[in-house]
Amino acid sequence: MNETKEPQSEALIRILHPSDFTRASLIAFAHALKIALQSKAELEIVHVAPHKIGSDKDVHWSDFPGVRATLARWQILPVDAAVDEIAKLGLRVKKILNSESDPLAAMTHYCETHPPDLLVLATHQREGFKRWLHKPVAEPLARRSRALTLFVPTHGQGFISPANGAATLRRILIPVDHTPNAQAAVEEAFFLAQGLACRDAHFKLLHVGTEKGMPTLFLPHHPGYQWSERMVNGAAVEAILREDALWSPDLIAFATQGHRDFLDALRGSTTERVLRGAHCPVLAVPARA
Numbered sequence: 001m002n003e004t005k006e007p008q009s010e011a012l013i014r015i016l017h018p019s020d021f022t023r024a025s026l027i028a029f030a031h032a033l034k035i036a037l038q039s040k041a042e043l044e045i046v047h048v049a050p051h052k053i054g055s056d057k058d059v060h061w062s063d064f065p066g067v068r069a070t071l072a073r074w075q076i077l078p079v080d081a082a083v084d085e086i087a088k089l090g091l092r093v094k095k096i097l098n099s100e101s102d103p104l105a106a107m108t109h110y111c112e113t114h115p116p117d118l119l120v121l122a123t124h125q126r127e128g129f130k131r132w133l134h135k136p137v138a139e140p141l142a143r144r145s146r147a148l149t150l151f152v153p154t155h156g157q158g159f160i161s162p163a164n165g166a167a168t169l170r171r172i173l174i175p176v177d178h179t180p181n182a183q184a185a186v187e188e189a190f191f192l193a194q195g196l197a198c199r200d201a202h203f204k205l206l207h208v209g210t211e212k213g214m215p216t217l218f219l220p221h222h223p224g225y226q227w228s229e230r231m232v233n234g235a236a237v238e239a240i241l242r243e244d245a246l247w248s249p250d251l252i253a254f255a256t257q258g259h260r261d262f263l264d265a266l267r268g269s270t271t272e273r274v275l276r277g278a279h280c281p282v283l284a285v286p287a288r289a
Contacts, residue, residue: 176206
């Protein structure tokens with residue numbers, strides 16, 4: 001039996017978005033910017049370019065996604081806004097260019113020395129999936145960051161429109177089990193919808209396996225929000241992807257059992273396979289002890 005309570009939110013202070021300037025990264029950038037804007041957080045956009053200084057492949061600051069241009073397109077800032085207008089919104093932005101020869105090692109080190117509260121990653125899925133989710137990157141960016149991680153896929157729909165910044169979180173799927181405890185995933189999904197002012201969100205708790213029944217969770221209360229439960233038999237990955245295909249959620253929120261087990265899940269069959277097959281962003285939430 002699930003109960004209702006009002007959870008306490010922990011503010012997002014640092015949001016990190018590694019960008020490779022592809023279309024997929026631009027979609028993820030829109031999500032990172034919108035969340036940072038609503039949270040009044042610091043947004044760090046990091047690009048690692050393994051090119052020598054002075055080469056014809058030099059990266060310039062103009063190659064970074066334009067924060068002011070995006071906010072102007074979203075009609076939050078005027079087109080001719082000065083740089084200091086961003087700070088007046090409570091948003092702090094850093095653009096970081098790293099010229100290390102090994103981009104993966106550079107991002108690993110950066111996450112270790114500057115731990116983010118939220119990591120926003122583009123997943124190229126089948127075409128370029130190995131770039132961000134293959135073992136050399138799963139370790140530094142998922143396991144060692146110890147942070148909330150939002151994976152935004154190239155195909156399908158995100159919940160933030162790059163065109164106008166509109167947030168669409170109407171359906172949120174939360175796979176739950178007795179281990180790991182999904183309470184943190186429930187609360188973070190709630191905070192995200194609440195922070196983005198998505199007032200008519202429907203949260204569906206999906207439990208695969210009926211032997212122990214639905215886990216007991218405390219469900220946050222908010223006027224207009226709907227909570228429902230569904231229990232199904234079968235293999236976890238197939239059941240989650242089937243629900244994704246049938247229900248078309250805007251977000252899937254996962255509980256992950258610490259950074260070590262999260263890496264194991266990425267290597268194994270659950271999180272990685274769901275990420276590859278999901279048609280919406282996936283929020284990986286470290287479970288609390």
